[in-house]
Amino acid sequence: MVEMNNRERKEEYPKLYIETYGCQMNIADSEVVVSVMQDKGYSVTEDIHEADVILVNTCSIRENAEQRVWGRLDVFKQIKKKKPSVKIGVIGCMAERLKEKLIEEEKMVDLVVGPDAYRELPLLLEDVESGQKAVNVILSKEETYADINPVRLDKNKISAFISIMRGCNNMCSYCIVPYVRGAERSRDPGSIMNEARDLFEKGYKEIVLIGQNVDSYHWKVENHEKSVTFAQLLESVAKISTDLRIRFSTSHPKDMSDDVLYVMAMYNNICNHIHLPAQSGSTRILEKMNRGYTREWYMDRIQAIKRILPDCAITTDLMTGFPGETEEDHQETLSLMREVNYDLAFMFKYSERPRTYAARHLKDDVKESDKTRRLTEIIDLQGELSAKSKKNDLGEVFEVLIEGVSKKSKDHFFGRNSQNKVVVFPRLNYKVGDYVEVEIIDCTSATLIGEVATKH
Ligand code: 5AD
Ligand code: SF4
Secondary structure, three states, X not given: XXXXXXXHHHHHOOEXXXXXXXXXXXXXXXXXXXXXXXXXXXXXXXXXXXXXXXXXXXXXXXXXXXXXXXXXXXXXXXXXXXXXXXXXXXXXXXXXXXXXXXXXXXXXXXXXXXXXXXXXXXXXXXXXXXXXXXXXXXXXXXXXXXXXXXXXXXXXXXXXXXXXXXXXXXOOOOOOHHHHHOXXXXXXXXXHHHHHHHHHHOOOOEEEEEOOOHHHOEEEOOOOOOEEEHHHHHHHHHOOOOOOEEEEEOOOOOOOOHHHHHHHHHOXXXXXXXXXXXXXXXXXXXXXXXXXXXXXXXXXXXXXXXXXXXXXXXXXXXXXXXXXXXXXXXXXXXXXXHHHOOOEEEEEEOOOOOOOHHHHHOOOOOOHHHHHHHHHHHHXXXXXXXXXXXXXXXXOEEEEEEEEEXXXXXXXXXXXXXXXXXXXXXXXXXXXXXXXXXXXEEEOOOOEEEEEEEEO
């Protein structure tokens, strides 16, 4: 009876449909948005056709990320034609970058809200209800949404992101992030710890601490007597329970300290994986990118990882075709890849972003055909390195955290090892959320295949 009443009442709630593009930060932000909206009586729906409000959380990192969102907006417009009462909101990085264009040219868009204004969403929707368009793209120096308890949107309830900082101060010359997400600010460690403990109590087994540059996390109290660094924060979170895995992303080569590596070495539950974007193997290009390190500095950081954490997986981001990149620069990127032996890489063609230093001062002069060929060479080489990395795992035994049933076979689970590699193995009588020791017996291009060794 009570259940029935709840359901009946739920039917009356206005329904929010939210779609998310871009990075982990955006996924975490959508969880903040849902929390803010639920507090004001909205309920989430996964069926776009029953939505009263459609929000799309957007990414501006490359031209093609924005193209994808324009395509989705066309679909939303068709929905609004059939159901004019539905409100459409563009939020996130594209909202920040393209506010005027979205409001002026996109007649169907009712609401444009930047990454630091999500608390205002319900109020802005009230303006929309009264027939106005609503915009808030003000960036903040303080907003971290520290007091907002994100509503987790993931399905398996095993792994959750915790945003530990926002914005970025690095000003890499190609990058839009500082313009759309504002200045860097760290979140109160007390609120991070509370969120992590709460997740663990709810049964989550893995926490991913996220920020644009986690190594520059630095919390200072007002009189500057006490401060917390990323290494200290990482250690505190790791101490919550040995049954809680900790991951983090993204590290920055110019700021990654040995302190963090030593903390990782001390705690088994801090996963052996570092994502350390290199972008290029050429010091000349790194300088033009304003990355703040040379190839030699980057290799020193890699050697520190390999020395202090011999079993640590290393992944990276690489960009090809940056203005002025020559064949020699490109060869240096390939040789860096071989030298490091990356386990995995995300690889992109340079995409000029308006307002950035590179867009204003450097000509996008690498021919499209060269960008394509260089990217193919990078992808092919990474294919070889990733295959080698998996072959090296044959015969090894890893602790795997089970995340769900394998898409390809309902008799198999999938999970990840500490190195963040996906492992598939027979279900037996284990359940999602268990830790299992798995021996690797085979591999495909993307997955390790194993057999259960013993229970944790
Ligand atoms: N063009 C292409 N790739 C980019 N990235 C960031 N900005 C651009 C750009 N303008 C890539 C970098 C970064 C990753 C998140 O996206 O490799 O590490
Ligand atoms: Fe995209 Fe960067 Fe915004 Fe993330 S922060 S959504 S990668 S533009």
